[in-house]
Amino acid sequence: MEKIPVIQDSALDPGMTTDKKPASSGCAQSPARSGKFHVRLTEGRFQNLRRxxxxxxxxxxxxxVWVELDGHPLLLFSFEHHQIILFGHALSWRDLSLLAGLLIASACLLFFLAVAWGRVWCGFACPQSIWTWLFIRIEDLVEGRANKRARQDLEPLTAHRLARRATKHLLWVFLALATALTFTGYFVPVRELFSQAMQLDLSAAVSGWILIMAGLTYLNAGLVREKICLHACPYARFQGVMFDDHTLTVSYDARRGEPRAHQRKGGDSSGDCIDCQLCVQVCPAGIDIRDGLQAACIDCGACIDACDNVMSKLNRPKGLVRFASEAQLRGMSSRLLRPRLAGYGVAMTLAFAAVLYGFTETTQLLVEIRRDRGSMFRKVDQHTVCNVYQVKVEGYSQEQRFIQVSISGKGDFTLFGRTQIDLTEDSAYWLPYRVCAQNQTQPATELTFTFTGELVSVSKDTTFLTRSF
Structure with missing residues (x-):
């Protein structure tokens, strides 16, 4: 980790310009740095919290992805078996609405957090931010600190630097492939996936998916980085309508910091900001927090830690850059309870309650019945008529294996076919059944198939035909 030194002119990265224009406490929208810039690592309480x-x-x-329960993955979205396993609880594809509800509830939680504390999700828990910091740390470890990398960019490329740069990209590719393989392991059993990968026996579809995911991870976290947050993520645009005057975000206290002056040139009338630019150098989005609230800011707190370290070295109070609301920056108190925050809180609570209730009403046995379209009915003799059906039964409980099949209806019906279905062997197949009736006079009669297991019983209605209409 890079320890922040006593502030001198050399603390500035080579090639970085210093903007002397004072910033207001309003919501200015200054753009992030364009082109390539190097993020300087720092230490502090918010960086520790993020870790x-x-x-x-x-x-x-x-x-x-490697954890199993009773021989089954703890979390798996299986296309092959048409089921979703969530922490040992199997769901059918007809229960996908529950996942949609879970996403809606999570969005309500995200909006609640945004109104209260800004983009803390983006700065501390978003996968884009987490992987970006991982790639930055690999870069810092292999090629050196930010100021060293910035100086080297101005010099001719040597064989030693080329080797270090190639090593960095190889490590990035390795991490991207590990990420892609792990992510794919949530859709294909991971042990089977890695076994096939080691034997170079992956299907073209799975191989293509892994390469695409690895490529996107490499590009997003290694090369594009903060541009994803600014240009591709809609959440950066939502913040303008979700924030209010009492939302806590990373803010610069202009009343205390202005006018800026260098440490060796400041006087009694100068503010606490010494214009060292460290808050800009540590920002993964490349913005200057002193220009006010900006769409690119992800509230990661890196600028707070850098500024607090500088204030400590200068024996000045911390908090020149801190989590504060617009009301607090104007010297007013900030209210925690307010209508907008309460509204998002109620919506979030109701959404999660609805999802939890939905998980108690999931499908345990899914039954599909379809008639043989080739022959609506068959006359065996003068008194006997038969109908042919295709039946498919899928179970979504690990404790349920055998299903008993029976029929009922108004008449003398006889069932021909399996009276017991083994869900471990037969759930993926359509099973043929023939139902025959004696002396049936009605052209159409309601017929009920009943499927009974150890934990659940499901009835499915169909129609028994004796003649054409």
Whole structure:
């Protein structure tokens, strides 16, 4: 990690310009730095908080895919078996609405957080930010600190630097492939996936998917980085309508910091900001927080940590850059309870309650019945008529295996076919059934198939035909 030195002129990165224009406390929209810039790593309480959040999330992402319960993955979206396994609980594809509800509830949570504390999700838990910081740390480890990389960019490329740069990109590619393989493991059983990958026996579809995911990870976290947050993520545009005067965001206290003056040139009338530019150098989005609230800011707190470290070295109070609302910057108190925040809180609570209730009403046994279109009915003799059906039964409980099949209706019906279905063997197939009736006079009669298991019983109605209409 890079320790912030006592502020001198050399603290500025080579090639970086210093904007002496004072910033207001309003919501100015100054653009982020264009072109290539190097993010300087810093230390502080918000960077530690981000690690306490991001590292468990990373461990969960890379580790959860390997966890099994009773021989089944703990989390799997299986296209092959047409089911979703969430923490040992199997869902049918007809329960996908629950996942949509979960996304809506999560969006309400995101909006609630945005109204209260700004873009803390973006800065501390968003996958784009987490992977971007990982790629930046690899770059810092292999090629050196930000100021060193900036100086080297102005010099001719040497063989040693070329080797270090190639090593950096190889590590990026390795991390991108590991990410893509792990993500794919949530759709294809991961042990089967890695076994096929080691034997170079992956299908063209799976191989293409992994390469696309790896390429997107490499581009987004390694090359594009903060541009995704500014230009591709809609959340950056939402913040303007979700924030209010009491929303806590990373802010610069212009009343305390202005007018800016260098440490060695400042006088009694100067503000606390010494224009060291460290808040700009550590920003992953490349903005100057002193220009006010900006769409590119992800509220990661890196500029707060850098500024607090400088204030500590100068024996000045911390908090020149801090999480503060517009009301607080104007010297007013900030209200936690307010209508907009309460509205998002109620919507979030109701959405999560609806999703939790939905999980108690999931499909445990899915039954489909279709008639043989080749023959609506068949006359065996003068008194006997038969109908042919195709039946498919899918179970979504690990504790349920055998299903008993029976029929009922107004008449003398006889069932020909399997009376017991093994869900572990037969759930992926359409099974033929023939139903015959004696002395049936009605042209159409309601017929009920009943499927009974250890935990659930499902009835499915169909029609028994004796003649054409």
């Amino acid at each position: 306490y959040i991001s590292w468990p999330l990373l461990a969960l992402f890379f580790g959860l």
